[in-house]
Amino acid sequence: MDTQLAPVLVDVPGGDRDVPAKTLEKYERLQRVLRELESVCIGYSGGVDSVFLSVAAVQTLGPERVLAVTGRSASVPGLQLDTARQCARDFGVPHLEIDTDELNDPNYAANPSNRCYFCKSELWSQLRAVAAEHGIAAVVDGANADDASDYRPGAQAAQENRVRSPMQEVGLAKVEIRQLSHMLGLPTWDQPAAPCLASRLPYGLAVTPRRLSMVERAEANLRALGLREFRVRHHGDAARLELIPQDLARAGADAGKWAAAVRDAGFERVLLDVHGYRRGALNEVLSPVRPGRQ
Amino acid sequence: MSDAALDGARGVLAAHGLPVEVERAGHAGDMLLVTAPPERIEDVRACAADLRKLGFRYVTIEIVPDA
Numbered sequence: 278m279d280t281q282l283a284p285v286l287v288d289v290p291g292g293d294r295d296v297p298a299k300t301l302e303k304y305e306r307l308q309r310v311l312r313e314l315e316s317v318c319i320g321y322s323g324g325v326d327s328v329f330l331s332v333a334a335v336q337t338l339g340p341e342r343v344l345a346v347t348g349r350s351a352s353v354p355g356l357q358l359d360t361a362r363q364c365a366r367d368f369g370v371p372h373l374e375i376d377t378d379e380l381n382d383p384n385y386a387a388n389p390s391n392r393c394y395f396c397k398s399e400l401w402s403q404l405r406a407v408a409a410e411h412g413i414a415a416v417v418d419g420a421n422a423d424d425a426s427d428y429r430p431g432a433q434a435a436q437e438n439r440v441r442s443p444m445q446e447v448g449l450a451k452v453e454i455r456q457l458s459h460m461l462g463l464p465t466w467d468q469p470a471a472p473c474l475a476s477r478l479p480y481g482l483a484v485t486p487r488r489l490s491m492v493e494r495a496e497a498n499l500r501a502l503g504l505r506e507f508r509v510r511h512h513g514d515a516a517r518l519e520l521i522p523q524d525l526a527r528a529g530a531d532a533g534k535w536a537a538a539v540r541d542a543g544f545e546r547v548l549l550d551v552h553g554y555r556r557g558a559l560n561e562v563l564s565p566v567r568p569g570r571q
Numbered sequence: 572m573s574d575a576a577l578d579g580a581r582g583v584l585a586a587h588g589l590p591v592e593v594e595r596a597g598h599a600g601d602m603l604l605v606t607a608p609p610e611r612i613e614d615v616r617a618c619a620a621d622l623r624k625l626g627f628r629y630v631t632i633e634i635v636p637d638a
Contacts (some may be wrong), residue, residue, distance in 0.1 A: 421606060479599060525612060528610070536634035548631035548633050550630070553618040
C-alpha cells in the first residue's frame with residue numbers, strides 16, 4: 278500500500294499568493310474562539326480540516342492544552358491513520374488513538390441513511406470521556422462552514438455531545454482552510470477528501486469488516502496505478518468505479534489494469550460509472566430527511 | 572424496476588448508434604450495466620440523461636477481464 282495520499286488538483290483562489298485578508302481575519306477569530314475554550318480535545322481524523330484545526334490549536338494554546346484523538350476501526354483507512362500520525366509528529370500535536378466499536382452497533386452496521394449518526398455518537402461519547410479524564414475543557418470537531426449545507430447526520434451526534442465546531446463558528450470554508458493550511462506549511466493542504474470507508478457502501482448494504490477491507494484494498498491498488506481522486510463503490514459482488522473526467526478519458530487504454538486491480542480486492546465484477554466521481558454520490562438517493570435515530 | 576425500463580434503455584442506446592445489451596445490476600437493482608467496450612464510454616455517457624429518466628440511478632459499463 279502506498280504511504281501517502283496523492284495531492285489533488287484543487288482550485289484555491291490565490292494559489293501561492295497571499296491569503297486574503299478576510300480569511301486571515303477568520304483565522305484570528307478562530308484563535309480567539311480557541312483561547313476562550315482554554316483547552317481542547319479534537320476529533321482528529323488526519324484529514325484537511327482536523328489537521329489544520331489541531332495545528333492552529335497548538336500554535337494558539339500550546340501543546341499542553343491540546344489533545345488530538347483519532348478513532349480507529351475497520352471503517353478508517355490505514356492510509357488516513359498514517360497521515361494523522363505523521364502530521365501529529367511533524368507539527369508537535371499531542372496525539373492519542375482510541376479504538377471505536379461502531380461496527381458492533383447493529384444500528385450502524387445495518388447502514389441506514391443516518392449511519393454517521395451512530396458512528397459519531399460512539400466517537401464523541403468516547404472523546405468526552407477522554408477529555409474529562411485529561412481535564413480538558415472542550416471537545417471540538419473540524420466541521421467547516423461548507424458542511425452546514427450538506428447532509429450530515431453526524432452533526433446531530435456532535436450537538437448531543439456538546440461538541441463545538443470552531444471553524445464553522447467563524448465561517449471558515451474549505452477553500453480557506455486549504456489556503457491557511459498552505460500558509461502554515463501543512464502537507465494536507467491539497468489532500469483530497471477522505472471520508473470513511475463505509476461511505477463507499479450504498480445505504481442498506483450492511484457494513485462489514487470484509488466489505489470495508491475490499492474497498493480499502495481496491496482503492497490502494499488503484500492509487501498505486503496513479504489514480505488520484507476517485508471512489509470504489511461497493512455494490513455487493515460488483516464494484517462501481519467513479520473517476521474524475523481526465524482519468525475517465527483514459528478508460529480505453531487503462532480500464533483493463535484498473536479492473537485487475539479491483540478484482541484483486543475480491544470483487545467479481547468491475548463497473549465503470551459513466552458519470553464519474555462526485556462527492557456524496559450515495560446521498561443522491563436521499564430525499565431531505567431529518568437526521569436522528571430511526 | 573420493470574423490464575420495460577431495460578427495453579427503453581436498449582432503445583435509447585440504439586438510437587445513439589449503440590445496439591448493445593443491457594442488464595440491471597447492483598445491490599438495489601438501480602444500476603444499469605451497458606455491455607460496451609471502455610472506448611465507447613463517451614457514447615454511453617451521451618445517453619446517460621435519457622437512461623436516468625427511465626429510473627436508473629447509475630449508468631455503467633462493465634470492464635471485462637480481457638478489456
